[in-house]
Amino acid sequence: MQRIGVFVCHCGTNIAATVDVKAVAEALGHEAGVVISQDYQYMCSESGQDLVKNAIKEHNLTGVVVCSCSPRMHENTFRKAAASAGLNPYLVEIANIREQCSWIHKDIASATDKAIVLGKAAVAKVHLNAPLTAGESPVVKRALVIGGGIAGIQTALDIAEAGFEVDIVEKEPTIGGKMAQIDKTFPTLDCAACILTPKMVEAAQNEKITIHSFSEVADVKGFVGNFTVTIKKKARFVDETKCTGCGLCTEKCPMKKVPNEFNMGLDNRTAVYIPFAQAVPKVATIDPNYCLMLKNGKCGVCSKVCTAGAIDYKQTDKMIEQKYGAIVVATGFNPIKPDKYDEFAYSYCPDVVTSLELERLMNAAGPNGGTLLRPSDKTHPHTIVFVQCVGSRCDDEKGKPYCSKICCMYTAKHAMLIREKYPDTEVYVFYIDVRTPGKNFDEFYRRAVEQYNVHYIKGMVGKVTPKADGKIDVQASDLLANEQLHINADMVVLATAIEPDKTARPLATMLTTQMDTNDFFTEAHPKLRPVESATAGIFLSGACQGPKDIPETVAQASAAAAKAIGLLCKNSITCNPCVAHSDELMCNGCSACEKVCPYGAITYQDKEFRMPDRSTAIRRVASVNPAVCQGCGACTVACPSGAMDLNGFSNSQIMAEVDAICK
Amino acid sequence: METFTYYPGCTLRTKAKDLDVYARKSAEALGIALVEPENWQCCGGTYTTATNEVATKLSAVRTLMAAKDSNGLVTVCSACHNVIKQTNYDISKNEAMANKVKRYLDLEEAYKGETTVYHYLELLRDVVGFDKLKEKVVNPFKGKKIAAYYGCLLLRPSKALAMDDPENPSIMEDFIKAIGGTPVIYAQRNECCGGYITLEDKAQAAKRSSAVMDSAQSMGADMIITACPLCLYNLKKNSGSDMPVYYFTELLAEALGLKEDNNE
Secondary structure: OEEEEEEEEOOOOOOOOOOOEEEEEEEHHHOEEEEEEEEEEEOOOOOHHHHHHHHHHHHHEEEEEEEOOHHHHHHHHHHHHHHOOOOOHOOOOOOOHHHHOOOOOOOOHHHHHHHHHHHHHHHHHHOOOOOOOOEEEEOOEEEEEEEOOHHHHHHHHHHOOOEEEEEEEEEOOOHHHHHHHOOOOOOOOOEEEHHHHHHHHHHHHOOOEEOOOOOOEEEEEEEOOOEEEEEEEEOOOOOOOOOOOHHHHHHHHOOOOOHHHHOOOEEEEOOOOOOOOOOOOOOEOOOOOOOHHHHHOOOOOOHHHHHOEEEEEOOOOOOEEEEEEEEEEOOOOOEHHHHHHHHHHHOOEEEEEEHHHHHHHHHHOOOOOOOOOOEEEEOOOEEEEEEEEEOOOOOOOOOOOOOOOOOOHHHHHHHHHHHHOOOOOEEEEEEEOOOOOOOOHHHHHHHHOOOOOOOEEEEEEEEEEEEOOEEEEEEEEOOOOEEEEEEEEOEEEEEEEEEEEHHHHHHHHHHHHEOOOOEEOOEOOOOOOOEOOOOEEEEEEEEHOOOOHHHHHHHHHHHHHHHHHHHHHOEEEEEEOOOOEEOOOOOOOOOOHHHHHHOEEEOEEEEEEEEOOEEEEEEEEEEEEOOOOOOOOOHHHOOOOOOOOEOOOOHHHHHHHHHHHHO | OOOOOOOOOOHHHOHHHHHHHHHHHHHHHEEEEOOOOOOOOOOOHHHHOOOOOOHHHHHHHHHHOOOOOOOOEEEEEEHHHHHHHHHHHHHHHOOOHHHHHHHHHHOOOOOOOOEEEEEEHHHHHHHOOOHHHHOOOOOOOOOOOOOOOOOOOOOOOOHHHHHOOOOOOOHHHHHHOOOOOEEEEOOOHHHOOOHHHHHHOOOHHHHHHHHHHHHHHHHOOEEEEOOOOHHHHHHHHHHOOOOEEEEEHHHHHHHHOOOOOOOO
């Protein structure tokens, strides 16, 4: 005979304001098998948990139902309490009467009725709960960091510092990411390269860190503590182990008209190239789209001049497989292309540039050697207009609904740097709001306005009209003065929105992690678990989770590293016992379950069975690897013969709940 | 020869005869038969400010229904196109509206947006193909710098009209290339010409249309083309500019060798 205890939580007024908790406890007390039914103000508090523990001991309970908040919040709390009182933790059921009841209803009578029904369903289920024991699975002591920007580098350095092996996979020929392209950093105006490149070198020299540059993640299998990842090392046609990075090949390459992506296409590079002087690894890469030898077999200059014999035109993509205990995603961001905002004339006027292009125009290693010149005629610009929020805070389909967060600060930085270096240049900034929360950030922006006399104008630019004399007419509204302005400018700079890298979505599918509608990775909890994904063992670092500046990115990178280290420190992890299992006598080997399993946890084997007539027969039956199964239940639904069942959520338990609700 | 239903609209019968005549002639030469429905009436352009929303749809739906069983409905005038295609889009998305229109017009069954609406430029791009058009050109506009003027109505709202990117369009530039000319890109090509404001505030219309003409001329244009009778009127009469303004169909006919008077 079952002896079930029911515990109804008030959650302060969260539940008690809309649900008559006393009536719920009273009603559930009459259910079959229920020996005690109580309500309490905060069931999750220590005294609330004691109530549960004491009742288990006192009434020798065989099952517990807690009517409270979502199981995502406190299922673990009550399972632990039950376990400490000697009850198997899987004999605890949660009836969610907060998120699914009190918070969404207004009428007390109907909310109370619903809470009672939800409680009855949980009681019906707990009647059929069986004690489960969690197994253990070993942890591979190696981490993978996907993305080699400042986020990935910082995460890798921190994990390596704790003594674990860590691999960085970077799709470009060098690590460094966007920060390598930036000229100066706010709010201190120190040079980005000066603070980034030592970290890049540190990562390269750290014995625990392996950098797979020009590589991509091709496949991910497994689960927390035991991922198997296939990494595709793309053919760079240069032997990384032989190349010394001398750069002779890049000097001699006859194909010199390749748009240089590092300088945002503002100048050209050669077909064989090293992205920038401080690249890590400092190894040349041949671009097969432009290399004359690879395209039509005529050239071979780089191979002739290479003293190290590193050029290998026959190199192919290589797949390597590696096991990892933890994976950190650090895939970063890209600025959007402003081609849907042609009121700013970006697509046809070379003197309308994006902010990242301006970074390169102002950088000493950029196309003009650090002198700010108009791209069209290489003259010095005397009037520059900055347009903020291009594609950010947009309520239409063209742009992004969110604030890109970093633009206000880098625009203030650009404006200030220009006024500092070229005091004869007038700088206008058009903004919707200036958003500068952050340590020393608002002071920085005020310096731009007060000390450097940058003209900040509240209002949006409506039309940018390039004129025949090379000037640009910028038509805008000044909302504070209620005026239409026409500014005769030489250059226009667009602070374009940032978006997650395009590789993020296919990667999220491989990792079975969640993304929001903007393709930013979703954290496990927006406030309390900001660097973990909802998938165990996958952590989030940097702008792949949301727009971030460098200080915030580094902070999150280190936090993600700390979480990964916490996992790698364990020798084994407790597995979820709520996994699927197959009844071999009922299984007909149809493969329906295998096809729907997203984790590859189901395999088939031929087994010998004794038939009713005492003969033996070989039959193909499904078997589930409990270490790989995540308990999603897809197979139990797909199974046509009802052989597949899920521990803790068996078909009979679910049906009992449905029956209780429909009774 | 492929047959399409052709809707000229009122202005093409009065003020904008050139837009109509050369559209028909050129279509014939390009192997397209344009068949005018009997007793067609206003596109609905004059009802758009009516407070009753159903009233704004009725006229357009009559036209759309007339083309239901053909390969599609072809329009030329920017305003007609805008009204008819938008109505088609709205009605395909809004079943309640489709049913209201059914009751108003006393239809046997509701019209739900089955007709495909083409602007004449879309017909050239998607049915004829600009490559094919290029092959048929006998008098190419070689060396001519031609500015395409889209105006406000032709491409917007882009979701309903689904013709081209309204901020960075290319359909008219591609057309200019196909007839051998050199397209001129200028900032004002998709801005307003002043429209009906010419009726009450000539100065404002002059300001808008001269901005368009000056912008095109300053970027080196020899002439400007449009698909809209009202744009043509404003650019010609209100801008104060003497740069020639043509309907795109005039240039098309001339390129195909169908225009008798080549000096115009």
